[in-house]
Amino acid sequence: xxxxxxxxPDEALPAPHESDPExxxxxxxxxxxRAGLEAYDLTDEDFAALxxxxxxxxxxxxxxxxxxxxxxxxxxxxxxxxxxKRLAVVEDRPGVTRDRVNYRAEWAGRDFNLLDTGxxxxxxxxxxLSVAQAAEAAIDLADAIVFVxxxxxxxxxxxxxxxxLLRKADKPVVLAANKVDGPQGELEAAALWNLGLGEPxxxxxxxxxxxxxxxxxxxxxxxxEMPQVEVAENAPRRIALVxxxxxxxxSLLNQLAGEQRAVVxxxxxxxxxxxxxxxxxxxRPWTLVDTAGIRRRVHQTKGxxxxxxxxxxxxxxxSEIALVLLDASVPLTEQDTRVISQVVDAGRxxxxxxxxxxxVGEDERFLLERSIERDLVQLTWAPRVNLSxxxxxxxxxLLPAVDLALSSWDQRISTxxxxxxxxxxxxxxxxxxxxxxxxxxxxxxxxxxxxxxxxIFASGFLEPTYRRFIERRLREAxxxxxxxxQISVRVREKRKKR
Numbered sequence: 001x002x003x004x005x006x007x008x009p010d011e012a013l014p015a016p017h018e019s020d021p022e023x024x025x026x027x028x029x030x031x032x033x034r035a036g037l038e039a040y041d042l043t044d045e046d047f048a049a050l051x052x053x054x055x056x057x058x059x060x061x062x063x064x065x066x067x068x069x070x071x072x073x074x075x076x077x078x079x080x081x082x083x084x085k086r087l088a089v090v091e092d093r094p095g096v097t098r099d100r101v102n103y104r105a106e107w108a109g110r111d112f113n114l115l116d117t118g119x120x121x122x123x124x125x126x127x128x129l130s131v132a133q134a135a136e137a138a139i140d141l142a143d144a145i146v147f148v149x150x151x152x153x154x155x156x157x158x159x160x161x162x163x164x165l166l167r168k169a170d171k172p173v174v175l176a177a178n179k180v181d182g183p184q185g186e187l188e189a190a191a192l193w194n195l196g197l198g199e200p201x202x203x204x205x206x207x208x209x210x211x212x213x214x215x216x217x218x219x220x221x222x223x224x225e226m227p228q229v230e231v232a233e234n235a236p237r238r239i240a241l242v243x244x245x246x247x248x249x250x251s252l253l254n255q256l257a258g259e260q261r262a263v264v265x266x267x268x269x270x271x272x273x274x275x276x277x278x279x280x281x282x283x284r285p286w287t288l289v290d291t292a293g294i295r296r297r298v299h300q301t302k303g304x305x306x307x308x309x310x311x312x313x314x315x316x317x318x319s320e321i322a323l324v325l326l327d328a329s330v331p332l333t334e335q336d337t338r339v340i341s342q343v344v345d346a347g348r349x350x351x352x353x354x355x356x357x358x359x360v361g362e363d364e365r366f367l368l369e370r371s372i373e374r375d376l377v378q379l380t381w382a383p384r385v386n387l388s389x390x391x392x393x394x395x396x397x398l399l400p401a402v403d404l405a406l407s408s409w410d411q412r413i414s415t416x417x418x419x420x421x422x423x424x425x426x427x428x429x430x431x432x433x434x435x436x437x438x439x440x441x442x443x444x445x446x447x448x449x450x451x452x453x454x455x456i457f458a459s460g461f462l463e464p465t466y467r468r469f470i471e472r473r474l475r476e477a478x479x480x481x482x483x484x485x486q487i488s489v490r491v492r493e494k495r496k497k498r
Contacts, residue, residue: 026417026419026420062104062113063112063113063143063222063223064113064114064115064142064143065105065112065113065114065115065142065143065222066115066138066141066142066144066145067114067117067148068117068138068139068146068147068148069117069147069159069162070156070158070159070162072150073148073179074148074178074179075116075148076116077178077205077206078178078205078211079103079114079116080205081208081211082107082114082211083103083105107215107216108215110222112219115141115142139165139171140169141314143172143223144171144173144218144221144222145166145172145173146174146176146214147162147163147166147173147174147175148178148205149176149178149192149195150178151177151178151179151180151188151189151192151200151202152185154188154191154192155191155194155195159195163196163197166197172221172222174214175192175195175197175198175199175200176200176203176214177189177200177202177203178203178205179206180202180203180204180210181207181209185204186202189201189202201213201214201217236278236284236285236287237320237321238286238287238289238318238321239286239288239289239319239322239402240289240316240318240319240322240323241288241289241322242315242322242323242325243324243326243336243339244339246327247325247326247327247355248325248327248355248390249325251355251390252323252325252353252355252395253288256279256281256288256395256398257279257288277289281398281399282399289315289318316343316346316348317346317348319348320349321348321349321350321351321405321406321409322343322346322348322349322350323350323351323402324336324339324340324343324351324352324353325389326352326353326354327354328354328355328357328386329356329360331371332371332372332375332376337375340352340379344484347450347451347484347486348409348451348484349409349482350382350405350484351384351385351401351402351482352376352379352385353384353398354372354384354386355388356388356390357386357388357393358388358390358391358393372384381480381481382482383404385397385398385401401482404481404482405482405483408452408479408481408482409449409482410450411449411452411479411480412449412452413452413478415446418444419443421478422470425470426441429469431462431466432463432466434463437460438460439458439459439460439461439462439491440458440459440460441457441458441462442457442492443457444456444457447488451483451485452480452483452485452486453485453487453488454488455490456470456487456488456490457489457490459492459494461489467487467489471485471487
């Protein structure tokens with residue numbers, strides 16, 4: 001047998017222990033395949049994955065630096081200067097930024113997330129209120145703040161309003177006096193000491209003048225290490241209620257809580273902030289997060305709605321499972337699929353909840369079922385519950401679906417059993433030959449749970465269609481209902497003989 005061959009299901013192996021033949025056979029197979037890996041060049045990350053120490057393919061949590069300020073002070077120009085690319089839209093008028101929000105940046109060897117707080121406009125409810133809403137949301141999400149002020153104009157009443165928010169939040173603030181192109185501008189910048197935020201750093205975001213000193217100060221303000229969130233063993237599990245506006249998220253929260261906890265109104269977007277509610281369902285405590293409706297595209301939203309969508313994404317990432325509410329009385333929309341994608345991309349367990357099912361006529365339900373199966377063909381693994389949040393009809397079916405999804409999210413497959421499964425799978429359906437070569441699966445391990453992540457070592461590239469085939473068969477064999485599965489393939493070559 002070659003080192004890069006996968007053991008077939010019928011190949012001879014040493015006799016298993018009589019006490020548990022099936023388990024011992026899996027262990028023997030695992031040991032044989034692991035021994036075969038010794039002929040390949042492996043990295044420290046590979047050995048860590050094999051030992052189940054950590055899943056090193058995931059990105060570590062990075063601190064967030066927010067750029068805030070009133071309109072047209074040069075925030076997006078500064079963002080472009082920091083990231084070294086012209087990604088943020090810049091025009092000489094206020095309220096232009098509505099598209100990209102989060103950027104990954106680096107300075108002096110330190111990686112961090114950069115939050116451009118554009119997207120709000122002055123013609124919604126007045127400039128002062130809009131700025132306050134935007135600044136407050138950005139402050140909540142950030143670990144440190146760069147407050148940008150136009151040095152040529154000086155501190156305005158709106159700037160002073162933001163300063164009050166910064167003092168209340170008690171977060172590190174670096175004051176950037178922008179549009180300083182010479183000695184005269186530095187004198188104007190010095191006047192900003194009166195804001196009471198410490199030393200103003202004179203910069204020209206357009207020309208790059210002084211941005212190095214500003215970034216040094218900003219990096220020093222960021223936390224050295226991101227705090228690890230430790231969840232108590234018996235802490236209530238977190239459920240995020242997500243969906244586009246006006247699908248009944250708050251109504252469902254009230255129904256599950258058994259009382260009026262969230263404001264409900266026919267006007268879309270009543271809920272702006274995520275609201276954590278401790279409720280008891282089925283005799284067990286849960287934490288429900290009622291989130292603001294996610295608009296069609298983030299860059300098309302304005303004012304508080306724009307920042308509500310950011311907070312909703314944060315709520316998804318802080319939860320363990322998301323109930324994605326969909327309006328059964330109308331066809332599936334692009335907004336709905338976008339919300340679903342957010343949950344899947346975040347790696348959270350998921351239950352699809354079709355609300356307002358009572359508004360669908362008996363004759364229409366059959367056609368609706370076929371339409372749902374067609375539109376959500378890639379999500380057959382997600383449990384689905386049809387209910388009415390307004391009347392409480394079938395809400396009792398939610399808890400079993402949630403339990404099923406969370407158990408799948410936490411499920412771990414032993415390494416021996418996983419490799420036995422893959423050995424049988426490859427023997428039955430080998431990877432197609434491409435350019436005269438056929439990649440072999442050498443070894444596989446489940447690197448982590450929540451969500452289930454698998455690392456496959458192979459002698460060559462595995463095509464996306466074959467990876468999806470493996471995922472489909474994993475679900476057929478082990479369930480994983482209600483959770484996304486992440487599969488990482490590491491191509492490794494044989495160690496050269498000396």
